[in-house]
Amino acid sequence: MGKTAIIIGATGLTGAILLEKLLNDDRYKTIKLFSRKEIEGMPSKVKQFIGNILELENFKKDFIADEVFCCIGTTAKKTPDKELYKRIDYGIPVTAAKLAKENEINTFLVVSAxxxxxxxxxxxxxxxxxxxxxxxxxxxxxxxxxxxxxxSGDRNENRIGEKVGLVIFKLLQPLFIGKLKKYKTIKAKEIAQSMINLANSKTSKEKIITSNKIREISKNNKLLKIK
Structure with a gap:
């Protein structure tokens, strides 16, 4: 019997890649998307719940799954209003975690920074x-x-300043060795794959995982011990 996954933030860079990967993963029978607008062209495997996700608690009865993948996030440039920024980057993931707890969903993954x-x-x-x-x-x-x-990855949005910064940051990559490895740029597809691998390994309870470890996990879909 296939699993059900919830994705919050499926229209973002990492969330979109995660959605594509789960669509092609036979372990998942149903994928639930919670968002403010519908994504067109989705197969029957995807169930979309449209509304104000700043009030995610209103979706409680439909917030049922085996796993929750929270990829929601904004930027200071996109959301200069600090109050709104906090409602998105703090409020949505926290509400999602509370709903997961209330509805006895035992696996919760969230992208922080x-x-x-x-x-x-x-x-x-x-x-x-x-x-x-x-x-x-x-x-x-x-x-x-x-x-x-x-x-790093191909975004739909045209963020010129971010692209320039990313190019400069990539040039500095050879300098990031030892304890500095966690500062290396990471591909969105590596984050997405790491989330899937973690959700299907469940090696321990609570973990905070930095970039260098995310990259390692993305390459290994077997049971992982995370220090």
């Missing part, structure tokens, strides 16, 4: 860190928080 720290003086890092703490408080048996570095 390298540098997240609830005690940070930087608003965006602090927001991510507070989100992580609140997600962990739900005590979902198989919780995985992924902290990628700068994410």
């Amino acid at each position: 390298l540098g997240s720290n609830a005690n940070s003086s930087i608003f965006y890092n602090k927001t991510k860190g507070e989100m992580e703490l609140e997600v962990l408080k739900q005590n979902i048996p198989n919780t995985y928080i992924l902290r990628p570095s700068i994410i």
